Amino acid sequence: MLTAFFGVIRRDLLLAMRNRADVLSSVFFFVIVGALAPLGLGPEPAMLRTIGPGMLWIAALLSSMLALNRLFAQDHADGTLEQLMLSPEPTTLLVAGKILAHWLTTGIPLIILSPLLALQFGLPAEQTSTLMASLALGTPILSLIGAIGAALTLGVRGGGILIALLVLPLYVPVLIFGAGAAVAPDPQAHLFLLGGLLAAAVALAPWATAAALRIALE
Amino acid sequence: MNTSLLYRYASPQQFYPLAGKLIPWFAILAVLLTTAGLYVGLVRAPTDWQQGDSYRIIYVHVPAAWMSMVIYLAMAFWAGIGLVMNTRLSSMMASALAPTGAMFTALALWTGALWGRPTWGAWWVWDARLTSELILLFLYIGFMTLQSAITEPRRADRAGAVLALVGVVNIPIIYFSVKWWNTLHQGASISLTAAPSMAAVMLTGMLLVALGAWSYTFAAALARLRCIILEREKRAAWLREAA
Amino acid sequence: MFKNVSLSLAAGQALRVRGANGSGKTTLLRTLAGLAQPESGEVRWQGRALAACRDVYHSQMIYLGHAAAVKDELLAWENLVYSARLNGRVLERRAAEQSLAALGLGRAAQLPARSLSQGQRKRLALARLHGAEGEAAPLWILDEPSNALDQDAAAALCTALDRHFARGGMLVYTTHTDLPLHPAQALELNLDRPAPTSAAPSGASPC
Secondary structure, rough: HHHHHHHHHHHHHHHOOOOOHHOOOOOOHHHHHHHHHHHHHOOOOOHHHHHHHHHHHHHHHHHHHHHHHHHHHHHHHOOHHHHHOOOOOHHHHHHHHHHHHHHHHHHHHHHHHHHHHHHHOOOOOOHHHHHHHHHHHHHHHHHHHHHHHHHHHHOOOOHHHHHHHHHHHHHHHHHHHHHHHHHHHHHHHHHHHHHHHHHHHHHHHHHHHHHHHHHHOO | OOHHHHHHHHOHHHHHHHHHHHHHHHHHHHHHHHHHHHHHHHOOOOOOOEHHHHHHHHHHHHHHHHHHHHHHHHHHHHHHHHHHOOHHHHHHHHHHHHHHHHHHHHHHHHHHHHHHHHHHHHOOOOOOHHHHHHHHHHHHHHHHHHHHHHHHHHHHHHHHHHHHHHHHHHHHHHHHHHHHHHHHHOOOOOOOOOOOOOHHHHHHHHHHHHHHHHHHHHHHHHHHHHHHHHHOOOOOOHHHHHH | OOOOOOOOOOOOOOEEEOOOOOHHHHHHHHHOOOOOOOOOOOOOOOEEHHHHHHHHHHHHHHOOOOOOOOOOOOHHHHHHHHHHHHHOOOOHHHHHHHHHHHHHOHHHHHOHHHHHHHHHHHHHHHHHHOOOHHHHEEEEEEEEOOOOOOOOHHHHHHHHHHHHHOOOOEEEEEEOOOOOEEEEEEEEEEEEOOOOOOOOOOOOOOO
């Protein structure tokens, strides 16, 4: 089982490295959306410090969401997704591997870049580190829940917007706790709640995603 | 319940005429109950000493909000049954319920805004209940959009079922998180849920309207279900014979 | 689609599914592979319903559809190694390269799959049938396996199939050109007029 699990992760990471443009473009999107806030709302430092964490979380959320169709669409098109479903290894495990690889190439760059963007909003160091922690807990949840949406809409017209419609309402709790953690004087409760959501998502989302994939491939 | 009865009406062919017979009764019941409830609420119930007569919108707002939640649960239930037991009619019922549920959600939002305006001076307040209703509306729209985007009916049924079930699991989490968010961000707890203390007659009014809404839902959903049956089964023998 | 299809397959037998375009040949093959659910009826492997023995079935069955199931950005040998890994097998790079060399894809093994010709891609897709994995799977379900293959490659495919039959393997396939095969018994199913036969599809145990 571990052979298959790590095999999936290695393969997807290898593919991401050879398709660097895809990975980089979602990272650039994060940066651009982050820059839109001061452009739209004005550069006044006090205001930017107030909206910074929320704005960065929204940028991370949108960027994460846009990257979702990379998860299954290409595999579906070239037939490798079918072969994955036909493997004797548990589909849930293989799907979990794919989601993990996706987060490694989507979420981790966001977490690493966030201090730079936090600087642009003038956030103090302590708030920045809380923000990074909330992103570290929150972005995997976004990938996990997003995977369900990506699987449900596989091959369906309406693509990116449809995924957004399905997945954004489900993202709301993550946004609330994540952004809330960065602005709260005591972020512990928020981070604990995020951790709880993460645990629940890890337990349930791969299974729901596998079910959705089976439905999509019929 | 007699199980053979259950099996007989599980087929679209058998259910179609039954639904047709039930619709007029539910429609009449809906009109009667809603009228009674509105009469109680608009005419009989006393004027609230704090909010004046504008509070009376709750006789529509609260039942609409109740229905929006109940219908989502019913929709997820029938979709789940259709997914697990592979029964076409259950999935069709879920699809038939969705637009009515969305309508009640939109009605709850609209009446919430109408209530907010004279009371707080704003057309919209981000209180926990209204915000949750808004997200519920998005969940309904997502379900309907997904089903209309998938051309193959069985896949649309199953995918919608997964989405509805995921939604049902998430609704308590969403509600909890929105309440949390609301208490963090709003100093004065301006809340549309702080309804005036309920006199018995007010409760009666709301319950009557709620039951009326329920009957309306049955009538509307059954009518829509009949349309869906016609559309899906159009190649079936029993329809060709009837035509 | 198709209705009232009933068939049964045993060791050494090859079933050719025929039918006009759109008659549902691919759907039938996918249903047998467990990718699609039939609206009524069921598929059974060794007497058990697919849902009950999914893992066992998938380890004893190879399905190759129209799509090559090949990753463009991976090198040919990488494709083999990772597709083996996904099935729970460890395949070393050396072994993969040797496999490909035996199929005439020796030099192509170092190329990314997108640089291969159609024929080479198809041969890469079929490479799974030739190795240990192919030997371990008694049931092969192939949808137009000789598509895009030149004469030599098609001959190599037929040789591999005959070896498969000799081992007691079974085959369900569709093809537009007749393939010279030598199974223990050659069956045909025409979806335009399905012949009424016996029980639901089941596989006999491999020898």
